[in-house]
C-alpha cells in the first residue's frame with residue numbers, strides 16, 4: 001500500500017486529490033506545515049509527498065536532501081503559481097501536479113512510485129511456475145531470498161509477494177544495501193536518536209521500524225558488510241532493533257525479503273557472508289531466470305512497455321512491426337527486463353510511422369545512469385562502456401536521442417530538460433521543431449497535455 005503524505009490543503013483541492021488516491025488504495029496522512037511534514041518523514045516515513053506549492057518547499061526539500069530522506073515530492077497548485085512551482089522544481093521537487101487534479105494523473109503517479117497494482121508479467125511457462133510458487137509462499141511469514149541477474153524483476157516480485165500476503169495493508173519498504181556506506185546503512189536500517197553522530201540533527205526511524213506490520217525488502221543484500229550482517233541477524237532473531245544512540249531496543253514486526261544478484265552460497269564459502277544469516281534469509285529461495293531463458297515473456301513485456309510509454313508521453317499506442325518483433329526476439333538481453341523496458345521507452349519516442357518499426361529499436365545501449373546501482377553485479381555480464389557504444393554513430397543522431405530521452409524523463413517539461421542539457425530553452429525548442437519536421441514524435445509539455453504525466 002502506497003503511503004501518501006499530503007502537505008497543506010489548497011482550499012480542499014488537495015483533499016480531492018487525496019480522495020482519488022485513497023480510492024486507488026493509498027494510505028493517507030495529512031499535515032499542515034513543512035515542519036510537521038519533516039517530522040512525519042523522519043518517523044513513519046512515506047512513499048510519496050503531495051505538497052501545496054504555497055508552502056516553503058525549497059526548505060523542506062533541502063532538509064530531506066540533508067537527511068537523505070529520498071521520498072519523492074510532487075508540488076501541487078494552480079497554474080497561476082508558476083513562480084513557486086519553478087522554485088520547488090529547482091529545489092528538487094519531482095514534478096508539478098496541476099489542480100484540480102485528474103484521476104488518471106493521480107493513478108499514474110501512484111503507479112510510477114510503486115508499480116504496486118501491477119502484477120509481474122510472466123507468460124512463459126517458467127515464469128508462470130515461479131509466480132504460482134510466489135503466490136503460495138506469500139501467505140506464509142517465512143523469509144524469502146529472491147535471486148536473479150540485475151534487471152530480472154526481483155523488486156517487482158518482492159512487491160508482488162507483499163501484495164498477496166497477509167501484510168498487504170501494511171507498508172512495503174525497500175532498502176538498497178549497496179547504495180550507502182556502512183555507517184549510513186546502519187542508521188538507515190535501525191534508525192538513530194538525535195545527536196547519535198555528527199549530522200544526526202534529529203531522531204529518525206529506521207527502515208525496520210517504518211516497515212512495522214509490513215514487509216522489508218533488503219535489496220543487494222550480498223553487498224552488506226559482515227559486521228552489519230551480525231546486527232541484522234540479531235534484529236531478525238530478536239524481532240527488535242537497537243537505534244544508534246538509543247538506550248532501549250524497539251520491538252518490530254517485520255517480514256523480511258532479501259534480494260541479490262550474487263551467488264550467496266559462494267559468498268558464504270568465501271567468508272564474506274555469515275552462514276547463519278544466509279540460512280535465516282534463505283528459508284525459501286525464488287530464482288528469477290534471465291530474460292534469455294524465458295523467451296515467451298519478451299513480446300508480452302515489450303507490448304506492455306510500448307503501451308505504457310505511449311500513454312505516459314501522450315502518444316498514440318502503436319503495434320510492433322514484424323521486423324521489430326524479430327529484432328526483439330533475436331536479442332540476448334544481457335540487461336534483462338530493465339534493458340527491454342529502456343529499449344521500448346526509446347522506441348516509442350523515436351518511432352514515426354503507424355507501427356513501431358525495427359529502426360526504432362536500438363539495442364546494445366548501456367542502461368541510463370539513474371537506474372544502475374553503481375555496484376558491478378557479479379552474476380551479470382559487465383555493463384557496456386556507454387561512450388564506446390556511441391562510436392560509429394552520427395553526432396546529430398546521438399544528440400537527438402539525448403535530447404528526447406532527457407525530455408521524456410522530465411515528463412516533457414522543457415524548462416527542466418533545457419536546464420539539465422545545459423542549453424537555452426530557445427535552442428531546445430528549435431531542435432524539437434526540427435525533429436518534428438523530420439517526423440519524429442516529440443513528448444508534449446505537461447501543461448498542454450496532462451495525460452503526458454509520468455513520474456520518472
Ligand SMILES: Nc1ncnc2c1ncn2[C@@H]1O[C@H](COP(=O)(O)OP(=O)(O)OP(=O)(O)O)[C@@H](O)[C@H]1O
Pocket residue numbers: 115119120121122148149150151152153154155156157219259261337338341373
Ligand atoms: N515481470 C515483470 N513485469 C513487468 N515489469 C517488470 C517485470 N520484471 C521487471 N520489470 C520492470 O523492469 C525493471 C527492473 O525490475 P526490478 O527493479 O524489479 O529488477 P531487479 O532485479 O530488482 O534489478 P536490480 O538487481 O538491478 O535491483 C523495473 O522497471 C520493473 O518494473
